[in-house]
Amino acid sequence: MPFGKFVSLMIPWTILLLIGMYAIFLCLTKGLNQTNMDNRFAFGVWIFLDLSVIALGAGAFFTGFLVYIMKRDELRAVINSAVVLGFICYSGAILILMVDVGQPLRAWFTFWHPNIHSMLTEVTFCITCYLAVLSVEYAPLVLKNKKLKEIPAFLAMEYELHRIMPVLAGVGTFLSFFHQGSLGGLFGVLQAHPFAFREGLAIWPTTFFLFIISAAAAGPSFILLTTWIVSRISRKRLVSESVYTLLARISGSIPLVYVLLKSIDTFTWLNRTVPQMGLSGMSFFLWAPFNIWILFVEIIVFGLIPSLLLIFGGGRLRAGWLVASAALVCCGILLNRFVMTIQTLSLPTMAFDRFMLYTPSWQEISAFLFVVAYGVIIYSLSFRYLRLFPQETELDRN
Amino acid sequence: MSAKRAKYGMVIDVDRCTGCGACMIACAAENNVPPGPADSTDRTGITLMRIYRADNGKDFPENESVFFPVSCQQCDHHPPCVSVCPQNAVEVDAATGIVAQIPVRCLGCRYCMAACPYHARYFNWWDPVWPEGMERELNPDVSLRMRGVVEKCNLCFHRLQTAREKAAAEGRAEIIAGEYVPACVEACPAAAITFGDLLDEESEVHRLSQRGESFRLLERLGTGPKVYYTSEREWVRALAEKDPASTPGRTAATD
Amino acid sequence: MLPWIYGFTWQTGNVIFLSIFYCVVAVIFGSFGIAVIRAYRDLTSGRLNEIRWHVDFDDLPEFAKTCRHVFSGEIEYQVCRNGFDCRSCKTHSGIIGVHMGANASYTGNESPSGLTIQSDCMYHRGHTWVHRESDRTLTIGLDPLAERLLWSRGKAELPEVGSRLHVNGAGWYFRNGGSRVRVLSPVDGEVVAVGGRDEGFYLKVNPGDDSDLRHLLKGTEVYPWMTREIERLEILLGADGDGINLADGGVLLDDVAASYPELNWENILAQMLLES
Structure with missing residues (x-):
């Protein structure tokens, strides 16, 4: 792709990035009153x-696990791309978390006075450690750039970092399990919230x-999806058919297991957990617009159907179908995260309490889109200047 | 310091409550809660004590309503906000049972707000600003909270400190019941709120909390709130555990 | 966090959590530190050439890494894992042990796409030939494919007489403006003379006592290898343009680069000369 065209493709994303930066600046200087979050919606779209x-970025740990620990060498074709995606997702998440908390400068308090009973402590410790792991995994990709490689120190560093990769993949898997x-x-x-409890x-x-399994399900699907999209935009064949088929099989079977466990969990919750609290499980689905359809869509449309398509359609269906199914799996995970938060x-929670909704402010949406734009730009630069798909040259035959 | 272990709590007679809001005002004034800016709403303002209205869902003339003053319920057993705070910014005082937020250690992640079943925790969305001259009315016993931290009712803990200091000055080891009373209790014109040590079997608050008409909100969660409510009316008592979905649209929160 | 920090407790959960955290941090920073120390040692102990080749070789597409024994038909499918250094390869020694000298009797002179292969030369995968002279020195030159690719690509930067070369290390360079192409050294040894395009060779090397040349292609292996390399070049050319037919009437053009100036030659040359 010529440089000019690349730049023109990046311009809209850069504009989005700048708007997002302004929104983040507003939130950091003026405070969280710039958002539409409130005392009830203490957590919002961020x-x-x-x-x-973080669920979509799980592809990094899962692929690393399969390549370095389980020795599935076929997936080396996508490991670099997975690492970049993971790095983008985790750094984006940490960035937004830093804007989301009221006093970002006190972030170190969690490390200094950790309350080990809090899930958030576990999350904070693990994602910061894991971001360090991902940075060390990303570094050799950057050092491998043609120009940088000329510098002896970078070359030696790249080579040596590559040798410690299995250790990092192991640590990454361990950390991912815990924070997912x-x-x-x-x-x-x-x-307090029987709906989530x-x-x-x-x-x-x-x-x-369930979150561990669903993240493991979303990761490979997202890699399949991004690889296909990048391949379409760059008009290059990036990985061989067999890699696509393998990814499809993986991103089909894990969601299937997930759907099964999620269904068992939902039934247990409906018939045991909620009645024990003296409530009726179905009563949570009386509040429009979050009626029962949301459960149906999450489990059947975004879960069962695409995973069956991915498992059985691997060799037979056209790539378009596989990609659409992978997209549905990703949507399913996103919907699950939406349900859990919003x-x-x-x-x-109380009888004299109200059902409430909230509309994010433009600052919240811009900061959200900032992460998306940041991801697109980092990925595009990495794709252009680094070697994300080792099979690319080999496959590039007309 | 008091060696005796206490468990401060209150009993609110909702049959007496008129929903006048005096407790809310007294609380805000006592605890140096800054006035909300013009664009604040009932969802973003800070009301450490907040009154909810509920009704029996019937039409005139059978309609009846009730007001629930809800502040931090001072959960006694595994308070949900304590275990979720990533940096131990919520502490339970073993000597008094008071659940207290430590604003200087709070990061503002607001996980405790999501974890509180009573929506009794509030976030400082704005920098605290008082109108010109009003800062002279600030309570010197209560420190101000900065923007970006969570706060909540701590049963006017500073008043307990004052009472203890007074007792110590007079050479007493213990404070006398009635020396320590939170601002809301003091302000209620209907005397609907009774405050005291729930462990003290002679106290009024203990007696009232043990009555059959007394109940606590969402007792099923097992958090053991130290704020009791009492009502002679059956339907009011039922509200405490009622599935919110069974009366959608019939209830509303008021300020 | 630490025992002397206010609020620290010795509760079991706390101790387990923090121990795991410190272990993880130690592993992450420890392994990173080890990598830094090793990299420093690599830099100071002059292992850099070896590493450069290792990294480049790792990046080559599998198609370019086909084992020499596939060319000779001895194995169906094998991708080289040994950096084209057959001297320390188990597969190679195993096969050679079975039918030593199978190639020795080969004397044919063949010319794939008009490129003449010399039967008395040995070829290195980096497109150089090696000829053993009667005085035990080795003459090194570019093979016809590389010669045609580099015809007009700048000036050769040859090493000084007396410097040492290592197999798969940098042999010499071609500089063209800002870009530089590396030619791999096919042998170990000391440079005793330098030439150039006009002399018909580039280097003369004295291998000393150790002149193990098992890793070089010879005999029947060369033709299939060269054919495959021409195919690889065609793929690379096709990748950047609209599919160019290299062989004009079955013969490779004398100066390929000059005929297609619009292509990204820096990349193509790097790929062909195993710089990847």
Whole structure:
């Protein structure tokens, strides 16, 4: 792609990035009154964004796990791309978290006075450690740039970093398990909100485990989706058909397991957890617009259908179908995160309480889009100047 | 310091409450709550004590309503806000049972607000600003909270300190019941709120809390609130545990 | 966080949580530190050439890494994992052990796409040839494919007489303006003379006592390798343009680069000369 065309494609994203930066500047200087969050909606679209991008970024740990620990060498074709996506997602999430808290300069308090009983402590510790891991994993990709490689120190560093990759992949997997889970636990422990509350297995509520599995499901789907999109835009074949098929199989089977467990969990919650609190499970679905359709869409339309398509359509269906199914799986995970954050907070807890909704302010939306634009720009630059898909040259035959 | 272990709590007679809001005003004035800016709403303002209205859902002439003054319910058993705070900014005072927010340690993540079933926690969305001259009316016993931290009712803990200091000055080891009373209790014109040590079996608050007509909000959650409500009316008592979905649209929050 | 920080407790959960955290931090920064120390050692101990080749080789597409024994038909499919250094390769020694000298009798002179392969030369995967002279020195030159690619690509920067070369290290460079193309050294040894295009060779090397040249292609392997490399070049050319037919009437043009100036030659040359 010529440089001029690349720049012209980046211009709209840069504008979005600048608007987002201004919104973030407003929030940091004037305070969170710039948002439409309130005492009831203490968490808004930003927390939804954090949960979502961290789930989508799970491809980094999962692919790393498969490549370096399980030795599935086929997936080396997408590991670099997965690392960049992971880095973007985690750094974006941490950035927005820093804007989201009232006193960002006190962020270190969590490390200094940690309350180990809080799921948020676990999340904070794990995602900062994991961002460090991802940065170290991203570094060799940058150092491998043709021009940078000329510098001896960079070359040696790149080579040596590559050798410690399996260790980092192992640590990354360990950390990811815990923080993906803790993000689920974040809401599962809220006894105040019977809609989100789940009973525990060991010391964690069931959402802890569901979030791990759903993140593992979203990761490969998102990699499949981005690889296909980038391949369409750049008009290059980036990975071989067999990699697509393998990714489709992985991103089909894990959601299927997830859908099964999620259904079991939902039934247990409807028939055991909620009645034990003296409430009727179905009563949570009486509040428009969050009626029962949302559960149906999450489990069937965004869960069961695409995972079956991905598993059985792997070799037979056209790429378009696989990609659409992967997109649906991602949507399913996003909807789940939306339900856990926004719907949970909108439901009343006391009899004289109200059902409430909230509309994000332009500052919140711009900051949200800032992360998207930031992701697109970092990924595009990485794709242009670094080697994200090792099979690219090999496959580039007309 | 008081060696005796206490468990401060209150009983609010909702049959007496007229919803006048005196407790809310007294609370805000006592605790140096800044007036909300022009663009603040009932959802962003700080009301450490807030009155909710509910009705029995019937038409005139059978209609009846009730007011629930809701502040921090001072949960006694695993308060949800304590375990979720990532940096131990919520502490339970073992000597008094008071659940207190430590604003100087608060990061403003607002997880505790999501975790509180009573929506009794409030976030400082704005910098605290008082109109010209009004800052002279600030209570010197209560420190101000900065923008971006969470706060809540701590049963006017500073009043307990004052009472203790007075007792110490007079050579007493213990404060006398009645020496320590939160501002809302003092302000209620209907004397609907009774305050005291729930562990003290001779106290009025203990007696009232043990009555059959007394109840607590969302007792099913097992958080053991130390704020009791009492009402002679059956339907009012039922509100405490009622599924909010069973009366959608019939209730409303007021200031 | 730390035992002397206000609020720290020795509760089991707290201790376990923090221990795990410190372990994780130690592993992350420890492994990073090890990488930094190793990189420093690599820089000071002069392992850089070896590493450069290792990194470049790692990046080559599998198609370019086909084992020499596939060319000779001895194995169906094998991708080289040994940096084209057959001297330390188990597969190679295994196969050579079975039928040593299978190629020795080969004397044919073939010319794929008009490129003449010399039967008395050995070829390196980086497109150089090596000829053993009677005085035990080795003459090194560019093979016909590289010669045609580099015809008009600037000036050769040859090493000084007396400097040492290592297999798969940098042999010499071609500089053209700001860009530079590396030619891999096919052998170990000391440079005893330098030439140029007009002399018909680029370097003369004295390998010393150790003149193990097992890693070089010879005999029947060369033709299929060269054919495959021409195919690879065609792919690379096609990738950047609209598919160019290299062989004009079956013969490769003398100066390929000059005929297609619009292509990204820096990249194509790097790929062909295994710089990736």
